[in-house]
Amino acid sequence: MPSSWNSFPKYKEGGSLSALLSSSPTSGVMLVKICMTNCPTLIVTVGLPARGKTYISKKLTRYLNWIGVPTKEFNVGQYRRKCVKTYKSFEFFRPDNEEGLKIRRQCALAALGDVQRYLRDEGGQVAVFDATNTTRERRGTIMSFAQQNGYKVFFVESVCEDPDVIAENIVQVKLSSPDYIHCDTDKAVEDFMKRIKCYENSYEPLDEILDGGLSFIKIMDVGRRYLVNRVQDHIQSRIVYYLMNIHITPRSIYLCRHGESDLNVKGRIGGDSGLSVRGKEFAECLGKFIRDQSINELKVWTSQMKRTIQTAEALSVPYEQWKALNEIDAGVCEEMTYEEIQENYPLEFALRDQDKYRYRYPKGESYEDLVQRLEPVIMELERQENVLVICHQAVMRCLLAYFLDKPAEELPYLKCPLHTVLKLTPVAYGCKIEYISLNVEAVDTHRAKPEVGTFRVSSGMLNLSWCLQIKKMSSRPLVVDLCHY
């Protein structure tokens, strides 16, 4: 076994996104580490209140974590709320309020302290420092902090003067903020507008000449225009691409699986079978549901497998087929029942339960591989407006995890039953989700995580070194149950 299979190569600055692989002798369990660059990245937001900084911070954090880059956001406003238990009024933010300034500075420092801890001790790769950072002086402080710690800095500024956009922002996320819980709408809006005014006089936007040495993206008018300066590396290039593809136009994304298939009914995984009778009924119901919803310019996407295509056919609308939406490839286990997998590949079956996200079927794929191949789908979903995606169980779990910010451990166990449509509508900082069952019976294909990590092995298959390998990779106790077949 080549030595590098257990070691992680070292990289100079500017490394790229790819999976480092450390594999066991069988092709089963893979330990995967995504290596971006040795240098952590500090993303710093810039902008007046109500310009979407927190929206961008949270969304970017969610995206980076989904593609496997450990990221965390640090919202200075949150630190302020913890420190100053009750928010009284905009006066706190007045530029001549010494007490206020002192507290705000302390909060910023506290947040930076946590950033340091996250990037140094907690395995973080990217930290998003979410605050107004509207003065060159404050940004200078952050730059020094970053230099001392060896972080790369990337600024994300949002500039917007459209009163409608700002008003909508206030309605969506400020009115319900803890700061305004006890206020009526008009008072809250009035106070918040005064709060914005407190920052306006001292606001120094990023300038292409004066700040020509910094790395940043300036987003103008919610994405109408962008100024991008000095992109240093791969992760910054990805961040820029992502930010340039997102929008805030209201829309909904509908996710569902194909109708029940013949292989579903037999309890077999994978394959490329057609719809069962109930599956066809679901397709008809889906057609009716879509028509009743009267969705503006709905795009319909399917995979390139029979069962999703047959489902879309029943809608009698144009649809696009994406190979990237094909179900997870179960390799040697394709078209098997779980019982057959247990019988033929008991070790593989157990390893999968140990780490369902990273486990790759022999000659097949892992959920982690799926996320990588679904990334262009997510990017295009971000660009689009109303879309219905007819896909598969594992694929739908990956997409859902992206929208609902579910971590890798939960992703492979998300519930995505057949014949149920999930309607996702972005709202505030997240997604509203509606489960709509179309009331057509189907088998349940969900397999929950078993309680204990056991695997049954015949005496002839017992291999001590394999057991030790599993034990090393497992964080949970391993119970080996020997059966003599």
Place this chain on the structure above:
Amino acid sequence: AIFGCSTLKQVCMTNCPTLIVTVGLPARGKTYISKKLTRYLNWIGVPTKEFNVGQYRRDCVKIYKSFEFFRPDNEEGLKIRKQCASAALNDVQQYLGEEGGQVAVFDATNTTRERRETIVRFAEQNGYKVFFVESVCEDPDVIAENIVQVKLGSPDYTDCNTDEAIEDFMKRIKCYENSYQTLDEDLDRELSFIKIIDVGRRYLVNRVLDHIQSRIVYYLMNIHITPRSIYLCRHGESDLNVKGRIGGDSGLSLRGKEFARYLAKFIQDQNIKDLKVWTSQMKRTIQTAEALSVPYEQWKALNEIDAGVCEEMMYEEIQENYPLEFALRDQDKYRYRYPKGESYEDLVQRLEPVIMELERQENVLVICHQAVMRCLLAYFLDKSADELPYLKCPLHTVLKLTPVAYGCKVESISLNVDAVNTHRDKPENVNIHRSSEDALQTVPPHL
């Protein structure tokens, strides 16, 4: 299409063709960008063609005399240049309207607002979306290097000596400077454009309308002109190679291991600055990289084409078990998808992030596989989909690609370790009813 051979395009770009229009003074890299962008778009499957107005001018005015032709007060010159622009736009119309083109790149200086308005009107009449790509640069070193790389060798200066050529060209640039109206974020706020400043130090992006424009912007923001070389090679000869079997995940044969050692020595001798090494996640490329004793990254995207039900078969076995599939593959090797496997077309799609990262990087050695290497090579050498699956990528040979002028210089370096030949040419008879003998006519010898 549900099975096998044909595939529908993954993402519908847009029904509306796109007209990309370059903007900028001479020697700002407009043609470099146009050609590169065209190459990239064609490779990812978007039919694209560039229309260089300077070419039209050279076809019209057979002999270039001097910069005087470009003087803003040269009525004759202006007339000819306007005609050439019109002729080019006519050809654009033909390409997008009748020849199945999706994107046309109109490569000219287009430095005045007036000229750009003419083009926008033309596009509106024809239902094209317009996207401007402006290159702004005042760095004299960059401009000088540009002139050396592509102007001195131009047909315009074939009979001049270097100093004369440079002097004339600088005067040519001057002819445009006074009337140059750069894209402005206020005055041109309704237009869709990217302004590239100082060879990518800074970008201004305005009103990206759709997916294709978003991809173009992403691509343009990832390319650079820093000199570097890309080394492509396959893994050392594998055990399955020796047996004449395709696919699988076998280890290196003895000769393959020898190649790996020779590769290590070759790399050392080349003394390449900051070389990155990439492999696939298959044993044979990993074992090859191991011999180099340098850090390397494994990409699943670099794995060999999945031959589905034909994995680990010999061509003789494929002919015996799947004669129909075998013939269909020979009919359209690029689009043909092995049952439960992949097509070259699928490969290109999964290699796109690799290409994007190769553009961002500098010196890289990619140790991959035959079909994968063909796809990457086709990108760098601008080979069509028909040629791609038949590009010669022999074992134990390193291809060194160095960007130069508007293309790539290729050096083929054989490391002098014997290996089987795995290249199967397209047979004469691709009919589904052909005999076994005809089908196996071009199979290379094996054990």
